[in-house]
Amino acid sequence: MKKHIIINLSIAIVVAVMASCQPRNKDTQAVSTEQKETANNQPIQPADSGYADVNGLKMYYEVYGEGKPIVLLHGSFMNIPLNWSHIIPVFAKNRKIIVAEMQGHGRTKDIPREFSYENMADDVSGLLKHLKIDSADILGYSMGGGVAFQFAVRHPEQLRRLVILSGTYKHDGWWPDVEASFATMNADMFKGSPIEKQYDSLGNDPKNFPAYVKKVLSIDVKPYDWSKEVKNIKAPVFIAIGDADGVQYEHALELFRAKGGGKMGDIHGLPKSRLAIIPGTTHIGMMQHMDWIIPMVNDFLDSDLKPTPPTF
Template identity: 80%
Template sequence: MNKLITSLLIIIAVAVMISCQPRPTDGQNASTNDQDTVASQNIQPAESGYADVNGLKMYYEVYGHGNPIVLLHGSFMSIPLNWSHIIPRLAKDRKVIVLEMQGHGRTRDTDRALSYEGMADDVSGLLKQLRINSADILGYSMGGGVAFQMAVRHPEQVRRLVVLSGTYTHDGWWPDVEASFATMTPEMFKGSQIEKQYDSLGNDPAHFPEFVKKVISIDLKPYDWSKDVKTMKTPVFLAIGDADGVQYEHALELFRARGGGKMGDIHGLPQSRLAIIPGTTHIGMMQRMDWLIPMINDFLDADLNAPPPTF
């Protein structure tokens, strides 16, 4: 198990280092990719700052114009680590709101326990301060859990939900993945990009071990939101990798509960969607945006009440 965790952390460090760089699409030459890299580095937020929500000073940034979408990062991550290569692509025709949740990035921690429910309430509070009545919510990993809780606790603020590699029960992870959470320690992150970004954003390095333990704590407590998630009215697009940490059955169970598991040509298309991305790990999901962004845009822009195509 220790070898598994050490390998996982090495992968995290490598993934973090490359996550800020956009991947070339098929047929894209090196010079075009260089231009995209420059564009992603030069993009500036139209608005940024700190919002007072639930005892936090939550850091946020806003990019672009159009229908709003909120991006919720994964465990230990920050805006630049999780979203820098994705913001420019979504901000072409959407208002993109990115934030750093409790204890992450530039949002300082408080004495409050970390929880999916509490972080969802914080996101809700930020949207109210920004005077955004309803938005699409996209969450990755830990952010996927927060996204589920946004739709459960604040459904009036959520138009559509996109969850990448997230679970709605603690045992939605493969058993060895769930068991690994209890073995993770701050020492395993020593010298990693996670630790370096924590220090670089003005946090006290002495508090890094406490930060790691607090983030891990939310997955050491059993949780099961099945009933609420399966019956909520918000349309969901759930995507996992075929080599993800999330069990296939977990994703399929939700999709079936949301109207999937039938032939759409006979029964019509469900409002919710499911994708299992080939050749993709949990961390590798963030490197599949060439595939995922067209799927996400299609889901967010689609008329979900339209009949299926006919001959």
């Protein structure tokens, strides 16, 4: 049974990567004009791109649009095109979008350094300094959610507002079977997948792919718990999970309650932070429901976030 679950998870990841490259089509959900343009192989071009020297890393990044800056942090094994290609045109309409590839991912080559959420958060901090951006909104998906949590804890002066999509702040925030699967996943599960093909196409030695997979998974096979630090984050937080996500409901609710949630807003006013449980949505499916999620994120980022006074 355990092997069956792990194989299914592996297949889901591969399918997700292929699906994440395309927006959902009109037969399943309406997509925006910008998303259709991307689907027609007419993506917008970055206003800036290059490599930032941060913490011994040459970190690849791209910048799109104008307005308040938001940094998008991808999930495990992903990169800019795999995770964000159909999302950038929508977000960039009214914002400056900064996308980067984390250590060992995409065009950011690995270095002999421990792979950790803390290190990657420091890299994002260094990138903002490189771009001369004092503070930004941070949105992280899955692994990127963990990086975003650590960024908020370690670099609060650079954070305006925090958005977490299907991310955890402690290892047992995942459902037990999901957490158990991390230790048994390996490179064979990605054989012939877009993840392996992307790795090979970007100048990496294919012989190093198994070590790359093991290194990426290393951050989730050892216990971590940032509950105290995360609950003390001063910036407003919007946390969203799917109702069929790998993240436990209680995990998200625990943080939301710590940030002022769990009360009737008509009596006590709205908290500055927000929670969304997206219906009919898996962990992978979060990226396929961005046409639902982006309006919620925009509303969160654009609101003044002042508590609403009681109505009675």
